[in-house]
Amino acid sequence: MKIIKDKVSKLSFVALLVTLTAAMFYTPTASAHGEKSQAAFMRMRTIHWYDLDWSKDEVAINETMTISGKFHVFSGWPETVDKPEVAFLNIGIPGPVFIRQGSWIGGQLVPRSVTLELGETYDFKVLLKARRPGDWHVHTMMNVEGGGPIIGPGKWVTITGSMSEFVNPIVTLTGETINLEDYALDNVYFWHALWYAIGLAWLVFWVKRPMFIPRSIAVVDGKADSLISPLDRKIGIAFALGTVVLVMASMGATNDAYPVTTPLQAGLMRGIKWIDIPAPTVTVKVEDATYRVPGRAMQMTLTITNNGDAAVQLGEFNTASVRFLDAEVYEDESGYPDDILAEEGLTVSDNSPLAPGETRTVEVTASDAAWEVYRLADLIYDPDSRFAGLLFFFDEEGNRQMVTVDSPLIPSFI
């Protein structure tokens, strides 16, 4: 007996551990810091985020902020990633520290997934309402079916105040104003508690009598039928009928209380408007490109032709959300996150204004620690070692043109 007792207690303990460790610790993904671990080519050749603006650095509970800007869907989308035929404009935050009050692409509300076209540029806006205090890294993010999350740049935003003050008032089509934060919560607790009590009552009815050993002996001895008494049957019938009656009655009462309900809404949204950007009048040919590992610098030889009617200068190279600027041509005033902004990271061998009709071959170097920190340099180990990005040219009046580049990259280890 003692041995069995020991075995059983040991087993119980093991079962308890299994239970606690395996099942209860499941938490939905709360982390939003996958940006560095994502393959470099994914970040360089899929969605390019630019002109981003986080409207606030600090926001109080219940107040709102927006993230707005543009994203370019790269035409050299990698073969290994599914095309963005089903994509969802998300936001990279650690759980619902903000609620997403609205999100728009091309002025259209996008609570559902959309179809995006390769080679087009879209403007977007996400409206966030602060819910939980703390310092949060807030990323732009696009989920692509078959491709996973494509994370854009992140900026630290501080939420102040107390979460207990957070409210989420909504006016329903039946004319009520509710607080979605705890709406119908009492109802959830009530029904769960009631049904749980009924379930426990059924268990207690059986568990309070001697169970395993005597009943097992009776079954083995062929007296199984004596184990269920007529009273047991009656009570069982009462439980079953009571259950069915309660289900029917509560369903009827619910339908009376909520005469207007609709099914969940879902479906893909097509025909999202992109921005009509006139074709650039500057053309760029990448003659060669190397990445110098020791110098954390990428060197490109570019042949630039200006077919427009104003002289232009190269001001910015943007790849995987890291921005390399030539400070003499262009300065960022948007408050872009420091760690991915190289204000003087771009050097051009000859960046004097390129006159209309002129063609020039220049050496362009984009150098910054961000190559290493953001693991972009890893792309030299990719099966298809290519780089891609956006080049921005500016004329005298500050007009900007965007040109995409996409070319093989040769690493240099010396």
Add this chain to the structure above:
Amino acid sequence: MSASQSAVRSRAEAVQVSRTFDWMILFTLFTAVLGGYHIHYMLTGGDWDFWTDWKDRRLWVTVAPIVSITFPAAVQACLWWRYRLPIGATICVVALMLGEWINRYLNFWGWTYFPVNFCFPSNLIPGAIVLDVILMLGGSMTLTAVVGGLAWGLLFYPGNWPIIAPLHVPVEYNGMMMTLADLQGYHYVRTGTPEYIRMVEKGTLRTFGKDVAPVSAFFSGFVSIIIYFLWHFFGKWFAKTDFIADDEL
């Protein structure tokens, strides 16, 4: 150790030991089922059970009963045929829902701050009680599978409707109509659960027009019958004592 000597000396002692044994077995069964069933249900039912904006009239109604009748069928097989205890289904569901509530409350709400009215579990208790009573009254696996399995599928949606109906009230939101549940899914950002993986209101059972929930429930009940048989056999096999040597008992 001496195996021939009994550890109990009187009837009173035997009763006491037997009762202690009952509680230990019950505790072990409860926690083991809680762990196993909970993992199984998360892997198969997963998001359908986690979020209100997955609890639709088609797939949730179909999937949840089919994947949840498994453990109840198996544990019933053990507790009924060996002990004539008609509590197999209820003990499973009560254990599962305890585990789910701990997980949803501590992790979904306590750790990640999803509101509880967005991530509460589904109610499986009505079907479990009916399943247990049918087995007790009929004492037949076939009857329990056919009548009980069907009832399991049919009771699921109405048993949950009082809980989810308030969240199916429509709202107009920036020019679009949604239910409050849809809005919860939109407001409370899930980085790892993009909208397109949500499988709701998809399927081919559309011939019956508006009344999709009853049709889905019947379909679910029929599949539950088959799954019941399968898992009842698993349970019977698992409850065998052939692999314990006699001298260990």
